[in-house]
Amino acid sequence: MRLTVFWQRMAAHFGAGYADSFARDHVMSELGGRTVNEALDAGWDAKDVWRAVCTAVDVPAEKR
Numbered sequence: 001m002r003l004t005v006f007w008q009r010m011a012a013h014f015g016a017g018y019a020d021s022f023a024r025d026h027v028m029s030e031l032g033g034r035t036v037n038e039a040l041d042a043g044w045d046a047k048d049v050w051r052a053v054c055t056a057v058d059v060p061a062e063k064r
Contacts, residue, residue: 001047003040009050010036013059030056 010019023036030052031039039049054064 001045001050003046006046006050009063010053013053013057013063028052028056 007019010023013019014022025035027033027035028039031044031049034042036049036053039052040046051064053059
């Protein structure tokens with residue numbers, strides 16, 4: 001998954017403003033105690049990060 005698609009999905013689910021805040025501030029156990037931004041910066045694949053977000057916040061199946 002390209003990062004542009006990842007960020008489009010984040011914005012579609014959370015709204016443009018909150019997606020950035022969530023990615024910066026929300027520490028997720030699904031990402032090994034990292035935020036979305038930290039996981040991406042550490043080299044995690046965007047698709048894996050998106051899957052973790054989907055699991056953590058119950059993104060509906062049709063948006064996964």
